[in-house]
Amino acid sequence: MVTYIVRRLITAALILLGASFLVYLLTAASGDPLEEFRASSAPNKQQLMDARTELLQLDTPAPIRYFHWLGGAAQCLIPFANSCDLGKNIAGQPITDALGHALIQTLTLVTGATVLAILIGITLGIITALRQYSTLDYGVTFMAFLFFSLPIFWVAVLLKEYGAIGFNNFLRNPEIPIPAALAIGAVIGVLTAVTVGGEMKRRLLIGGLAFLFAAAVLVYFSATEWFKTPGLGPVVIAIAGVGIAFAVTLLSAGLKNRKALQSALIAVGVGLVVYFVIQPLLNEATILMIVLLAVAAVLVGLGIGFLMGGYDRGQSMRAAALTSFLVGFLILLDRYMQAWPTYFNNSRVRGRPIATIGAGTPNIEGDFWIMSLDSFTHLILPTMALILISLAGYTRFTRASMLEIMNMDYIRTARAKGLSERTVVMRHAFRNALIPIATIVAFDIGGLIGGAVITETVFSVRGMGFLFLEGISHVDPNPVMGVFLCVAITAMGFNLIADLAYSALDPRVRVKA
Amino acid sequence: MAEDAGLPAAGVEPILEAKGLSQGQIVRKRFLGHSGAIIGLVVFAIIFVTAFTSVGYWGIPGWWKYSHDQVTPLVNDGVPTASLWPLVWGDHPFGQDRIGRDLFAMTMRGAQQSITVMLVIGLIAGLIGVVVGALSGYFRGWTEAILMRLTDVIIIIPALLLAAVMAQMAGRRDSGSWFATFASNNGILALGIFLGLITWVGLARLMRGEFLSLREREFVDAARISGASNARIIFKHILPNAVGVLIVNITLTMSAAILTETALSYLGVGVKAPDTSLGLLISQNQEAFATRPWLFWFPGLFIVLICLSINFIGDGLRDAFDPRQKKFNAKKARDHGGHPVAATPVTAFDGTKDD
DSSP: OHHHHHHHHHHHHHHHHHHHHHHHHHHHHTOOTTHHHHTOOOTTHHHHHHHHHHHHTTTSOHHHHHHHHHHHHHGGGSTTOOOOOOOBOTTSOBHHHHHHHHHHHHHHHHHHHHHHHHHHHHHHHHHHHHTTTSHHHHHHHHHHHHHHTOOHHHHHHHIIIIIIIIHHHHHHSOOOOHHHHHHHHHHHHHHHHHHHOSOHHHHHHHHHHHHHHHHHHHHHHHHHTTTTSOOOHHHHHHHHHHHHHHHHHHHHTOTTOHHHHHHHHHHHHHHHHHHHHHHHHHTTOOHHHHHHHHHHHHHHHHHHHHHHOOSOHHHHHHHHHHHHHHHHHHHHHHHHHHHHHHHHTOTTTTTOOSOSSSSSOTTOOOOHHHHHHHHHHHHHHHHHHHHHHHHHHHHHHHHHHHHHHHTSHHHHHHHHTTOOHHHIIIIIIHHHHHHHHHHHHHHHHHHHTTTTHHHHHHTTOOSHHHHHHHHHHTTOHHHHHHHHHHHHHHHHHHHHHHHHHHHHHOTTOOOOO | OHHHHSOOOTTBOOOGGGGTOOHHHHHHHHHHTOHHHHHHHHHHHHHHHHHHHHSOBTTBOOSSSSOTTOBOOOSGGGOOOOBTTTTBOOSSTTOBOTTOBBHHHHHHHHHHHHHHHHHHHHHHHHHHHHHHHHHHHHHOHHHHHHHHHHHHHHHHSOHHHHHHHHHHHHHOGGGOOHHHHHHHHSHHHHHHHHHHHHHHHHHHHHHHHHHHHHTTSHHHHHHHHTTOOHHHIIIIIIHHHHHHHHHHHHHHHHHHHHHHHHHHHHHTSSSOTTSOOHHHHHHHHGGGGTTOTHHHHHHHHHHHHHHHHHHHHHHHHHHHHOTTOOOBOHHHHHHTTTOOOOOOOOOOOSSOSOO
């Protein structure tokens, strides 16, 4: 195992050396860094050209410059010396600083999108695999192919037009006319009817109920101008919480496990009490406090489950912990909604909250809630675009993997010995289907940092892709090399992790020592 | 596999292998039975024929009255004249841009470019991928080590950088090198060749995997014992068995290639004005979305249509080449009342064609 890892690391280092040499030469050969001065008529033209030549060491040949750069980069390997030197960009800013900013921007952009895409993709994949050849399956498969074929820059422009400009116009006067409400309700009803499956009568009934509910909610929202002053309030949290409790118990323990259901419901009750207690505290919120509260919510849930016990204490604990985490999320959402009117009427936002470009409103001031709402409204469009693009792959892959597992002999054995369908799917099939997905996920995370170049360009986020493109357009090798180094190292590192994870998760696969 | 072991589930079509058909016939039958793939094929054929005949190609004139760079007076401020109800085509079916160029001609020209790039990439990537994958998977040892490290290096070099370098070289028309001359005259071909030279790596890895497992099979041993040369084993015995994986993945590479080409043109390092491409059209016209949305809709629609049809063709091919997959007909399953149809033993499907 150790020999294997060491061998892989050494190979990776050699590949990195070769590839970085090539990238450096290619960037240096890609154009003339003095071009912008050649055509200029400035009196100090020669001076400027000399300065640029001095800065980029243009009088030394590119291969020698590479080794000079490599000498600086090699210092990054010395631990704790803080002597990392990746050179400077054309404006004289050290690359290490620029990379730090860009990395943060890119990570905030892609993290949420990736997590959501993975969650939604896996869920959809499993549902379609369980309902193979149903209308839902065909629908999702078609959507997956469609999303797979969408150019992201095209989606981005559509999102900007309808998601931002259109929605902001709607918010100015948030009234939904009755026909529109009925139409949206009908779409939701049809989707629900297709999703629930089962007998036609059951589908029609549930679909009809969903239609009525959705239309009624929309009319209510329109009448009370909910979109201007949104909020959940304790009543909605209570109802949604009970729904969550039932859903979580159904998936994790089965409704027959009464103790698990009771612990989940108690967790909802505790959450409601906490909702009133915690409001003054939330006014002073910081990011650390939110994280601590989330941890506390999970711990409280675990405690409730532990005290309730039952024949399977672990299941009760799991159900209660998941429920209390989700109820905590609802409370957080409610608090964000309370902050919405303030954000909406902020002098910098001026009633057009959904932003089309950038990563934040310039010069905005406010408390934690305002600031994070500002990030959300800027992140929502690129996140949606990224989710749409990457969802398809996860859905298709999970579906294929799940179908293969569901045809295995041990699944037949599990059914034959009388296990409930929930246990067969959640315990026997789902966990094994996740193994190949885990490797794909690791692989994708490796490619994340460099993978959003176009999204960053369209939404003017100054992340890694921006740095990279700017380096290329100015024929400036140092930023290109910095980005390349980060991207390549994470990609190769996560490749190794993917291989190791596969062998750790699937005992049939062993790495060659 | 459960299916191989015994009873196929209710509604499975009668098993084709038992009828004594060749592999090619079985694949063709399966492919023709895949409605998504057939629709994809028809849509792609229509786009292909329209794109290449309407505005002409390589100096051959087409039947459409305008060319992609011809400026004509604005008619009705450039609003598209085509409509579904009543069904009319009109003078400028897709509308005109700000200076009066015909969008139908430009879109068709862009579709030509995208399809050309796609085919060039598929050809080159397929060729190099097969050779590298076959050599490293069949000979192993040093050949494999060197070729696979080479793929590792290429796989982490960003395609964007290579495209930018190429765009720069093509832009230097005056430098006089043969490459610059070629690239500036046939920009799209050069781009396709260049992208093909870097997209073969995924295919090479896949083919290596196929060759690694196939070379250990009995029929390869048998061929070797009967004195077949390495070349004969590779081309006559192993390659036909790997052709399914190859074709399916070339299709997927091609559909990804269209998106890559449009993205590069969008970023300004692919096809450049005065020539046009679907990605370039979108990037030029996205600012005008509020005033002239059709300039943005039609090129995007064509990207999606081409890519979607290729993806469906690829899906159909995958189903057709996968011997384990049985065509399932939900209606027949219901008619049988859930009872399994009479089982026919599934014959071994692989490796039986050429030995």
